[in-house]
Amino acid sequence: MKAWNVARFFLSLLCLVAAGAACATEDHFLSADQLELGSLLPPPPAEESRQTREELAELLALQAVRTPAMEEAARADAAENVFRFADVLGPQFTASQLPLLDSLFKAVAEDEYQLLAAIKSQWRRPRPFVVEPRLHPCIAEPSSNAYPSRHNSFAMLAAVILSDMVPEKRQALFERAAAYGHNRLVAGVHYRSDTETGRMVGLLIADHLRRDPAFQKAFAGARAELRAVLALPPL
Known part of the structure; x- marks a missing residue:
């Protein structure tokens, strides 16, 4: 009898795991085969190209004038997290108050992440600090390839989605994404x-999501939640 109960327990556990996996799949809106970035984006500049040399010179110049305050801001923005936009939307813009948006x-x-990981692996552009030893990043050195920038993609994507939710803050949201x-x-x-x-990628993803019924359904709930928390009228 005990053996039967144990078997039933593990069977129930497996069912819960399977159900969770199904839910996780349903929570996704976009896959690599729906948006073929490799055919839409320009390839990165060659490592020995004039453009790469000029871009490395720009980074060295930025490093030369980098202040402790600039380094602190860069470290804070190393987190790929939508709640970094609290600078614009206020202290109530938190995961605990916005579970649907979160x-x-x-x-x-x-x-x-999955889209960018695939295209980064395709182009394999080394990080600038790998190419130029005089560069000393002020954050933990990423192990992934450089091109395109996932943080910039996410920032632009988040700015588009949030500005569709709170158009009153559109300009400030895009300025925050740029920073x-x-x-x-x-x-x-x-x-x-x-x-x-990376910003181009964010816009491409946003354009796809705006036309996706599953995303739009989830978006509507998150928008209503956010506007209520911000004490804004419904749209």
């Missing part, structure tokens, strides 16, 4: 072309 952005960020992305240059971990193409 869940939406976790799913979006995971989709974006978030620029901090990857300040940190010394990305070339400018990485950041520019």
Whole structure:
């Protein structure tokens, strides 16, 4: 009898795991076969190209004027987290107050991560501090390839989604996204072309999501939640 109960317990556990996996799959909105970035984006500049040399010179110049305050901001923005936009949306813009928005952005960020991981592996552009030993990043050195910048992609994607939720803050949200992305240059971990193409990726993903019914359903709930927390009227 005890053996039967144990078997039933493990069977129930397996069912729960399977159900959780199914839910996790449903929480995703975009896959690599739906958005073929390799055919939409320009390749990175060659390592020996004039453009790469100029971009390395820019990073060295930024490093020369980098202040402790700039380094602190770059370290804070190393987190790929939508709640870095609290600078614009206020102290109430937190995961604990916005569970629907938090869940939406976790799913979006995971989709974006998978897309960028695939294209980074395809192009394999070394990080600038690997090419130029005089560069000393002020954050932990990323182990992934450089091109395109995932942080810039996420920042632009988040700015588009959040500005669709709170159009009253559109300009400030995009300015914050630009600062978030620029901090990857300040940190010394990305070339400018990485950041520019990363922003293009964010816009491409946002365009796809705006046309996705599953995303729009989740978006509507998160938007209503956010506007209520910010004491803004419904849209």
